[in-house]
Amino acid sequence: MSDNPIAPLGAYPQLQRRGPWLFVSGMSARQANGSCVADVAQQTRVVIEKIRAALKTEGADLRHCVTLTCYLIDMRDFAAYNGAYAEFFDAQGGPARTTVAVHQLPHPEMRVEITATACMSDAP
Numbered sequence: 001m002s003d004n005p006i007a008p009l010g011a012y013p014q015l016q017r018r019g020p021w022l023f024v025s026g027m028s029a030r031q032a033n034g035s036c037v038a039d040v041a042q043q044t045r046v047v048i049e050k051i052r053a054a055l056k057t058e059g060a061d062l063r064h065c066v067t068l069t070c071y072l073i074d075m076r077d078f079a080a081y082n083g084a085y086a087e088f089f090d091a092q093g094g095p096a097r098t099t100v101a102v103h104q105l106p107h108p109e110m111r112v113e114i115t116a117t118a119c120m121s122d123a124p
Contacts, residue, residue, distance in 0.1 A: 015054045022064070024054050024116040026071070028107065036109035040077040043112050044084035051116045062088060064118035065095040071102045071113045081112055 016023045027050040029036045029043035037043055052062050072081060078099070089095060095116070105113050 017058055020119050020121040022058055022118040024051050026113045026115045027051050028110045028113045030107055040111040041080040041084040044081045047114045048088050060118050065116050066119050067096040067117045069115045070099040073111055075101045
């Protein structure tokens with residue numbers, strides 16, 4: 001992935017910071033040319049890497065994530081998505097997570113979208 005973020009499809013920022021809190025807008029696997037990789041596992045990896053890149057702009061990393069909300073257009077993709085997700089986060093130290101099925105996402109090739117909330121404070 002490039003250090004230059006792909007412009008969102010709507011009028012919103014990639015990330016908002018409020019004090020120690022970082023709120024990452026929904027990320028997808030959409031590429032600069034408008035396409036998405038077809039495989040849901042690879043889309044999940046691309047999305048998490050985009051979240052990592054957005055957090056990096058504020059000096060944070062994935063370890064700062066406290067919660068993720070994940071949207072799948074087909075729950076039959078859950079096992080592949082969950083396997084790719086586990087490459088980045090573990091059950092003990094990873095963020096809280098919600099995964100929901102949605103009717104569709106803004107691009108016809110999108111299979112997964114993820115939003116993240118991170119905190120720069122180490123205090124519980």
